Amino acid sequence: MAIFSKTCEYAMRAVFYVAQRSHEGYKVGIKEIAGHINSPEPFLAKILQQLSRDGVILSTKGPNGGFYFDAASLNRPLADVVTAVDGDDIFTGCGLGLTYCSESNPCPLHEEFKKVRNQLTHMLHTTTIGKFNLGLIKGKFTLNK
Amino acid sequence: MAIFSKTCEYAMRAVFYVAQRSHEGYKVGIKEIAGHINSPEPFLAKILQQLSRDGVILSTKGPNGGFYFDAASLNRPLADVVTAVDGDDIFTGCGLGLTYCSESNPCPLHEEFKKVRNQLTHMLHTTTIGKFNLGLIKGKFTLNK
DNA sequence: ATGATAAAAGACAAAAATATCTTTTATTGA
DNA sequence: TCAATAAAAGATATTTTTGTCTTTTATCAT
Numbered sequence: 001m002a003i004f005s006k007t008c009e010y011a012m013r014a015v016f017y018v019a020q021r022s023h024e025g026y027k028v029g030i031k032e033i034a035g036h037i038n039s040p041e042p043f044l045a046k047i048l049q050q051l052s053r054d055g056v057i058l059s060t061k062g063p064n065g066g067f068y069f070d071a072a073s074l075n076r077p078l079a080d081v082v083t084a085v086d087g088d089d090i091f092t093g094c095g096l097g098l099t100y101c102s103e104s105n106p107c108p109l110h111e112e113f114k115k116v117r118n119q120l121t122h123m124l125h126t127t128t129i130g131k132f133n134l135g136l137i138k139g140k141f142t143l144n145k
Numbered sequence: 146m147a148i149f150s151k152t153c154e155y156a157m158r159a160v161f162y163v164a165q166r167s168h169e170g171y172k173v174g175i176k177e178i179a180g181h182i183n184s185p186e187p188f189l190a191k192i193l194q195q196l197s198r199d200g201v202i203l204s205t206k207g208p209n210g211g212f213y214f215d216a217a218s219l220n221r222p223l224a225d226v227v228t229a230v231d232g233d234d235i236f237t238g239c240g241l242g243l244t245y246c247s248e249s250n251p252c253p254l255h256e257e258f259k260k261v262r263n264q265l266t267h268m269l270h271t272t273t274i275g276k277f278n279l280g281l282i283k284g285k286f287t288l289n290k
Numbered sequence: 291a292t293g294a295t296a297a298a299a300g301a302c303a304a305a306a307a308t309a310t311c312t313t314t315t316a317t318t319g320a
Numbered sequence: 321t322c323a324a325t326a327a328a329a330g331a332t333a334t335t336t337t338t339g340t341c342t343t344t345t346a347t348c349a350t
Contacts, residue, residue: 041310052327059326062324097155205297
């Protein structure tokens with residue numbers, strides 16, 4: 001059991017790949033994306049549809065179509081991707097799964113857990129979709145396996 | 146999608162409850178635990194069986210039996226509970242789900258994600274199973290809903 | 291020893307997450 | 321306009337997680 005769901009992992013990998021290709025001036029088809037991030041193609045299609053509906057990623061149909069980001073979208077935080085596919089439980093939920101738990105009525109683990117949650121939130125809000133474009137283009141990173 | 150699985154949330158709540166009762170000198174039956182942490186009884190039974198097999202929690206069958214902790218076990222870290230039910234993916238896994246990712250061959254998100262993972266690891270290792278006993282006994286916290 | 295109690299174990303069921311397949315819609319270029 | 325392309329949408333399948341039920345085993349008190 002990892003921190004993010006499989007859906008979310010695929011979404012983030014896909015977004016980083018599309019961002020890189022957008023930076024290089026290309027739109028990308030689902031097949032190319034799935035191949036480069038090592039994800040099941042039809043499942044990834046569903047995920048990107050969701051991101052597209054939420055306005056996180058852009059897409060056009062037809063020849064030379066595909067998924068892409070404009071300059072503004074490249075500066076959006078990775079948190080938007082996570083929220084679009086998994087909701088915001090990961091940013092707001094109680095560590096013990098208790099619905100009553102809040103700042104004013106905390107569960108036992110609240111103070112301890114809050115630090116972790118806040119760090120995760122901070123990380124996902126300061127990491128932009130386009131942050132790794134240069135590293136990816138230079139081949140410093142890969143996104144498959 | 147929360148950070149911990151439902152299984153893990155129930156496990157942590159149950160462990161805190163049993164720890165409190167052990168501190169008070171009682172063993173606890175599955176029915177009492179399930180009632181106090183608001184979890185499905187037979188499902189919780191499976192989870193506690195797993196913890197018992199792993200030696201994280203102690204139990205005895207028969208009349209006046211139930212689950213409990215000895216003094217040494219009360220000082221074990223909450224991390225042991227998480228590992229027993231969910232494995233150690235949450236402590237070691239890549240944020241993007243990439244198997245190649247490591248300190249020497251990092252994925253794009255590695256440095257950023259590492260901080261979050263380390264904070265979570267630190268929190269779960271410094272929080273002991275018995276840490277909230279006094280707060281729970283005083284009614285400062287509850288573990289249901 | 292025996293009956294009552296309570297966890298352990300095993301088989302089974304429902305729900306959610308993950309994955310696939312087919313049809314429809316939009317866009318492009320000839 | 322028409323054929324080709326590629327995403328969107330809808331229906332379906334599989335796997336994992338979550339949840340239930342029944343039988344077995346161990347322990348205690350009498």
